[in-house]
Amino acid sequence: xxxxxxxxxxxxxxxACPGPLMALIxxxxxxxxxxxIEVWSSDQGSKTDIPAWVTKARHELVSVVEENGYAxxxxxxxx
Amino acid sequence: MEEEEETLSLVLFSGTDDKLSAAAVLAVGAAAMGxxxxxxxQYYALDAFRAxxxxxxxxxxxEATAQQAPSVKNHPGTHWSELFRQAKEVGEVSVxxxxxxxxxxxxxxxxxxxxVDDVEGVAAFMADATGPMVFI
Numbered sequence: 629x630x631x632x633x634x635x636x637x638x639x640x641x642x643x644a645c646p647g648p649l650m651a652l653i654x655x656x657x658x659x660x661x662x663x664x665i666e667v668w669s670s671d672q673g674s675k676t677d678i679p680a681w682v683t684k685a686r687h688e689l690v691s692v693v694e695e696n697g698y699a700x701x702x703x704x705x706x707x
Numbered sequence: 708m709e710e711e712e713e714t715l716s717l718v719l720f721s722g723t724d725d726k727l728s729a730a731a732v733l734a735v736g737a738a739a740m741g742x743x744x745x746x747x748x749q750y751y752a753l754d755a756f757r758a759x760x761x762x763x764x765x766x767x768x769x770e771a772t773a774q775q776a777p778s779v780k781n782h783p784g785t786h787w788s789e790l791f792r793q794a795k796e797v798g799e800v801s802v803x804x805x806x807x808x809x810x811x812x813x814x815x816x817x818x819x820x821x822x823v824d825d826v827e828g829v830a831a832f833m834a835d836a837t838g839p840m841v842f843i
Contacts, residue, residue: 684740
């Protein structure tokens, strides 16, 4: 996986479901097309919710990187 | 999200914080995924949406055991009223107060939190409730 420099990083660790997803949606809405938003989440629900929302909203899931106790999701705003 | 998704109708009856939280999570998830959400507030749920009580303690439902209650109360989740607010921000979510329950508790629209859009009779609510309906 090629490392992509995020336009914005959100540390949503410790937030309960669906907090990290809502933080991502807010950042995507405020951003510009082709911005890459990185979300750090320790919420188990994010593993399914973020990919499901990204597909539904037709953005691009660039990468998911598992860290110790959390995951880093990179999403490119596609439209 | 141009693809048309099925409307989700949530009928809220219970006014305890745990059930309202569960309902709010469904509302925000459905709204995020592009579904229109219609919420109908009846009985104790309507009372919980009173402007002067919405942030207060609404206790837990009877199914919460003494052992489970602390886990629910101590969980650092977002308050259900804030989740409904987020749901309205990300999607098409309308919250209707049941006219019968309004009368029962002698409430006026002005007594309710601004999350509540209007007061509706059951038939008007049903007119928009075309998809699945969840009763909580």
